[in-house]
Amino acid sequence: xxxxxxxxxxxxxxxxxxxxxxxxxxxxxxxxxxxxxxxxxxxxxxxxxxxxxxxxxxxxxxxxxxxxxxxxxxxxxxxxxxxxxxxxxxxxxxxxxxxxxxxxxxxxxxxxxxxxxxxxxxxxxxxxxxx
Amino acid sequence: xxxxxxxxxxxxxxxxxxxxxxxxxxxxxxxxxxxxxxxxxxxxxxxxxxxxxxxxxxxxxxxxxxxxxxxxxxxxxxxxxxxxxxxxxxxxxxxxxxxxxxxxxxxxxxxxxxxxxxxxxxxxxxxxxxxxxxxxxxxxxxxxxxxxxxxxxxxxxxxxxxxxxxxxxxxxxxxxxxxxxxxxxxxxxxxxxxxxxxxxxxxxxxxxxxxxxxxxxxxxxxxxxxxxxxxxxxxxxxxxxxxxxxxxxxxxxxxxxxxxxxxxxxxxxxxxxxxxxxxxxxxxxxxxxxxxxxxxxxxxxxxxxxxxxxxxxxxxxxxxxxxxxxxxxxxxxxxxxxxxxxxxxxxxxxxxxxxxxxxxxxxxxxxxxxxxxxxxxxxxxxxxxxxxxxxxxxxxxxx
Numbered sequence: 001x002x003x004x005x006x007x008x009x010x011x012x013x014x015x016x017x018x019x020x021x022x023x024x025x026x027x028x029x030x031x032x033x034x035x036x037x038x039x040x041x042x043x044x045x046x047x048x049x050x051x052x053x054x055x056x057x058x059x060x061x062x063x064x065x066x067x068x069x070x071x072x073x074x075x076x077x078x079x080x081x082x083x084x085x086x087x088x089x090x091x092x093x094x095x096x097x098x099x100x101x102x103x104x105x106x107x108x109x110x111x112x113x114x115x116x117x118x119x120x121x122x123x124x125x126x127x128x129x130x131x
Numbered sequence: 132x133x134x135x136x137x138x139x140x141x142x143x144x145x146x147x148x149x150x151x152x153x154x155x156x157x158x159x160x161x162x163x164x165x166x167x168x169x170x171x172x173x174x175x176x177x178x179x180x181x182x183x184x185x186x187x188x189x190x191x192x193x194x195x196x197x198x199x200x201x202x203x204x205x206x207x208x209x210x211x212x213x214x215x216x217x218x219x220x221x222x223x224x225x226x227x228x229x230x231x232x233x234x235x236x237x238x239x240x241x242x243x244x245x246x247x248x249x250x251x252x253x254x255x256x257x258x259x260x261x262x263x264x265x266x267x268x269x270x271x272x273x274x275x276x277x278x279x280x281x282x283x284x285x286x287x288x289x290x291x292x293x294x295x296x297x298x299x300x301x302x303x304x305x306x307x308x309x310x311x312x313x314x315x316x317x318x319x320x321x322x323x324x325x326x327x328x329x330x331x332x333x334x335x336x337x338x339x340x341x342x343x344x345x346x347x348x349x350x351x352x353x354x355x356x357x358x359x360x361x362x363x364x365x366x367x368x369x370x371x372x373x374x375x376x377x378x379x380x381x382x383x384x385x386x387x388x389x390x391x392x393x394x395x396x397x398x399x400x401x402x403x404x405x406x407x408x409x410x411x412x413x414x415x416x417x418x419x420x421x422x423x424x425x426x427x428x429x430x431x432x433x434x435x436x437x438x439x440x441x442x443x444x445x446x447x448x449x450x451x452x453x454x455x456x457x458x459x460x461x462x463x464x465x466x467x468x469x470x471x472x473x474x475x476x477x478x479x480x481x482x483x484x485x486x487x488x489x490x491x492x493x494x495x496x497x498x499x500x501x502x503x504x505x506x507x508x509x510x511x512x513x514x515x516x517x518x519x520x521x522x523x524x525x526x527x528x529x530x
Contacts, residue, residue, distance in 0.1 A: 048224055048243075049227055052223045052239060052242075053223065053227070060229055060231070061230035062228065062230075063220065063227070063228040063230070064228070066226070070220075070228060073227075
């Protein structure tokens with residue numbers, strides 16, 4: 001009698017731990033989503049900038065706002081910078097995608113584990129009720 | 132169907148989708164819809180800002196300078212003057228600025244407006260989807276609340292159920308009734324094989340008949356009889372074919388189709404038989420009329436040979452017309468194929484082509500060229516307004 005109750009208690013602790021893990025995972029996923037959203041917005045902005053830069057004349061003056069000052073920049077340099085930034089962002093997005101998939105898989109398996117633990121607790125309780 | 136067993140299952144919709152759950156789902160969809168609506172409003176604000184900015188940018192260079200109140204700090208303004216009204220620093224994004232004129236700036240802004248509009252369009256589509264989803268959830272919730280039931284029944288194929296019902300021995304005795312429907316492909320294949328074997332048989336018979344006919348013709352110079360025999364033979368064969376149950380249109384077509392490749396694959400020998408058998412004269416005439424060979428002067432000595440030809444064609448024609456329509460179809464198909472082959476041969480080499488119709492005129496190979504000429508003359512006459520007149524003329528000349 002006492003052994004079964006300790007077993008149930010252990011299972012419940014296990015369940016709690018797993019639930020915590022799951023909520024952590026879900027938080028990570030939400031964070032991932034947010035970061036991804038930010039990056040996609042940046043990507044769109046950069047692409048817009050690139051388009052505009054392509055449309056500019058060779059001798060147009062381009063400035064970059066660094067802190068409180070506008071620094072004059074070469075058009076070609078600005079173009080290259082923007083391209084590099086787009087590349088970086090795309091790579092980052094890809095990475096985020098991969099990690100998101102990983103996280104979702106983990107979440108799924110966690111959920112399964114939690115379900116199993118819950119079933120075991122239920123069976124224990126049923127056994128107790130019979131006994 | 133008259134079956135008493137229950138095939139379907141009945142489940143109440145509320146047991147699968149409880150009304151509260153459906154309502155919860157509907158609420159969630161509504162929320163996302165509201166979110167999208169806010170986004171849409173924001174986008175519309177952007178567009179309005181953008182258009183007003185475009186107007187301002189276009190208006191500014193109209194004057195050399197503008198007297199304005201310059202904001203100074205949070206609450207103070209001081210009077211100022213706007214000069215260089217045609218020079219703009221446009222923020223391109225990502226803290227990049229470009230020096231532009233008013234016109235160029237306006238262009239940039241217009242492009243920005245366009246991208247905003249495309250965003251609005253895509254958002255609209257998303258919102259429409261969400262609306263549909265929301266209405267679906269709503270209807271599901273209301274249906275579940277009303278206590279609707281879902282009836283599910285396994286779909287069963289008509290024929291399969293029939294087969295199952297035919298399990299008693301009496302009906303198993305006649306499987307041929309159901310077979311054609313169910314195993315169409317297999318039976319067709321089988322039939323095809325049967326037809327092919329029958330064809331081979333026919334070819335053999337033709338070969339035998341051919342040799343026989345040749346012998347006959349070697350003796351006789353006017354081989355109307357032998358040709359007629361052959362004609363009858365083939366006719367009999369075709370009749371047998373018909374009696375076997377191949378009389379339906381489909382099968383005839385199949386037969387003629389399968390016949391063509393067979394002939395082509397077997398080389399020239401069967402072709403020769405085919406030609407010499409029944410149609411070679413007519414074929415030749417037709418073909419010659421088509422190819423338009425040059426007509427050479429006719430010598431009387433050769434007339435007698437060509438004289439046999441019209442007789443043959445005459446013999447041939449009634450038999451064709453007398454035969455059953457389905458049969459005729461086959462014959463025409465064969466004739467057609469042989470004619471095609473013939474023309475190919477003729478164009479390839481004149482000698483081969485002329486040899487191809489040697490069935491009844493084997494003995495005249497030495498005067499092939501002239502024979503051709505004769506026939507071409509007849510053909511040219513035949514192709515005239517009165518096709519059968521020359522026959523009688525030849526006959527007269529022969530006599």
